Amino acid sequence: MSTLLGVDVGGTFTDFLLWEDGAFRIHKRPSTPDDPARAVLEGLDELGAPPDLVIHGSTVATNAVLERRGARTALVTTEGFRDLLTIGRQTRPAIYDLEPETPGPLVAPDLLFEFTGRLAPDGTVERAPAPGEAAGLLRAAEAAGAEAVAVSLLHAYANPSLEAAFAAAGTPLFLSLSTEVSPEYREVERTATTALNAYVGPVMSRYLARLAEGLRTRGAGGLQVVQSDGGAAEVERASRFPVATLLSGPAAGVQGALAVARDAGFERIITFDMGGTSTDVALCDGVVPTRADVVVAGFPARTPVVDVHTVGAGGGSVARLD
Template identity: 50%
Template sequence: MASLLVGVDTGGTFTDIVLLQNGRFKVHKILSTPDDPSRAVIQGLDAVQALDDVRVLVHGSTVATNAVLEHKGARTGLITTAGFRDVLEIGRQTRPRIYDLRVQKLPPLVPRKWRMEVIERLNERGEAIIALDEASLAQALENLHIAGVESVAISFLFSFVNPTHERKVAHAARDAGFSVSASCDVLPEFREFERTSTTVLNAYVGPLMDRYLGHLEHALPSRTSLRIMQSNGGSISSETARQEAARTLLSGPAAGVVGAAFVARASGFEQTITLDIGGTSTDVALINGSIVETTSGTLGGYPTRLPMIDIHTVGAGGGSIAWFDVGGALRVGPRSSGAYPGPAAYGSGGEEATVTDANVVLGRLLPDAFLGGTMTLDRDRAHAAVAKIAEHMHTTIEEAALGIIAVVNANMEAAMRVISVERGSDPRDYTLVAFGGAGPLHACELAEALGIPRVLIPTVPGVLSALGMVAADTLKDYVRTVMVPTENALETVNSVLNELEAQGRDDLLREGLTEEQISLERSLDLRYVGQSYELAISFAGDMRDVVERFNLAHEQRFGYSDPHEHVQVVNVRLKARGRTDQLSLERYNPASNLTPEPKETRIAIFGRDNQVLPQTAALYERERLHAGMRFQGPALIIQYDTTTVIPPLWQAQVDVVGNLLLERSVED
């Protein structure tokens, strides 16, 4: 086998592997090994006899994510300016649930006793008001040693203007044997709470990622280039990821969006909404020609200002449990049955009705075709679980199952409205790309509810995140706070951009990219003077043009703008992009027989106008569907990693790259 590109996505249940060569990809799934995720990676590559042929391996790891969510990161300390040790607890003093009298704040990742103050102070211009006190620094480091701290975050006031004090402390901390994360390296940007929180996250997960990636590098052949997926949808070298681990916190969901953009572009679609439905949650994102990013994200409730793909998540998935609130209304999620005991249909002890059980009752999930027939679902247990819901609602089991699907679809639809309608985009202008284990089950009904005209189901929807890793560019993000009015900002902006561009180009060249592969994308964070939030606008050198486009973006995002108001440049941003090899999916000639023969027929239940409508649905095997084939719903398409449901009044077509395109065939 010739050298190949490999994408590996480590999940809670399965580790997904995609091998790409000459436009064709091979898929393999293996059970994850949570005690050592790298073991499943090596075992999976061995199983497909690819370990010795891997040229580049792009890996999306959940090591950092799980460490934060489970509070199992490194023992972390914080060194900060005297008087500011409590910034992590004070935060923004916002109440996430304003009317909840019993709300509990998240405990900081660094307890107060491990937050050390050092005497020093800079003003807003970066000028030293109080010099760095060496004695207080020595005492802080000694106290952290006594506490058994492994990793240290350093965040001083106004260090984003002048990093001198932070660099001195970082040097001393490294000499003392600590793993070190300094805010001037992690996030040289204003807002001390978010900057400190982001730096603490990096310190908290850094040692774990360093050990994990070091072990994986040792297990791989020496000639294999190991790259790690970032939350911003690009990859970085393993060496960089070991130093900037917080950039990998949402690598899996980000890779899914990149994969969706890649397969949609291959089918000719640039404007898409991505729908990734898993067992416990649904991730949605909007791609308006390019992937939308944000710098105002959180993980497990902890803020991070590092760039990440703008993904909205709700607790709705195949394992979401149906229940009744105090008013007697049917609710679904966010509580989930998890992988174990799982839905009642799994036969592992779960007795509460879930979305999966409802789909079994409705005949949309086939017990004998789940996971390619390697796992059989228990129809009787699913019926028994949904029957409890039906008894409470005084309806039939089928009506209760349709109710569960309607409620969970409403939750997903609300999430899709957040990233589209609420941000000034019309869903009717987009194509819905559905993936994940349950995405193709619900896609058509969601598209119909939002008026989305078309649904695209990738060839391998269940492992699209791993494919996205192979397709991802190398990305490096840089930011510098400037705080200048646009009227006289050009000289400052250009000076900062020149510095960032030189740094970005040098960093990518060190990662093995060539000058021809490197492109530099410039943007400015702008706001009206006095606002507390910004919008990122691409910058091509003309300040008047960027202000006009800021006004238009403000109008679209918030419903108003004021062209006469003064605009301020808050941050200068640079994205250094190293283009991957020009990957493309293999294109197929249309099949001679354009009408596929179904394997058999099954009864599937759909609902319309509060009626239960059993339908005879044709059953197709995905691997037997070829380019050019067309057929009508109702139909079920089974494959190893998912089932696609095509309701009545919908039609399907296989395009030239193997993607499945679903559209409404007639109007009511």
């Protein structure tokens, strides 16, 4: 019989649920924010049972955005669109706020690059790029100290060939192409999603590499990472598209809660998932609720997510009367 291990790394505790010999074992230990993989591996050592498969709910990508600990990221846009993320859609979430606070840019001004090649809305090449231009921009980004590069060209969803030139050029940097990350129209959301993917890419890929190696040396089997839509992905895909894991932890909680409720005969439920630092709530009307986008720390991401509402208070929060 297969041995399965579910691991959820939260801000306060790391929780383990081991399915072995037809029975569950529960384990908990403090999280290690400096290296989340350490708590997972130490907990596995304490359980003493190398699983055949580890399914992991992760907050690494989320925390990298919230704490602004992502990679130094460059952005390549079509010529004339370098300020796309700064301008955005000119929306005002708090319309009556006279001094609104906006998040600082994910991409520093000195890491904004323009590409002369341009596509028409139907995907035809309106202006061809200069020979070797893609490779030159990648070298320039590397020379400027970038760890990751996001490429989001106008109308690229209709024709991926111009962005594909960047992949063909080769680079040691983490490369995030909008035609792979979010191949849809709406250039602001597509570019923001691609930039977020690049921003958290090196952090997430290094973390998963350490975790996968630690599991391998302990005799564990495969590793899958819960996605924001409640599904699971292999390490290679989760490393390439970490933006899809921004709500990994909360999504796993909703999936599990609905499964338990169904076993008890309930289809319509409200899930309440309280951790040490935050609380997640979702309304399930027979299915796991999803939506097509999410905003994390003020940055929009066009990626499928479980529709969860989060409150910044948990079991370890301290309330006081002011």
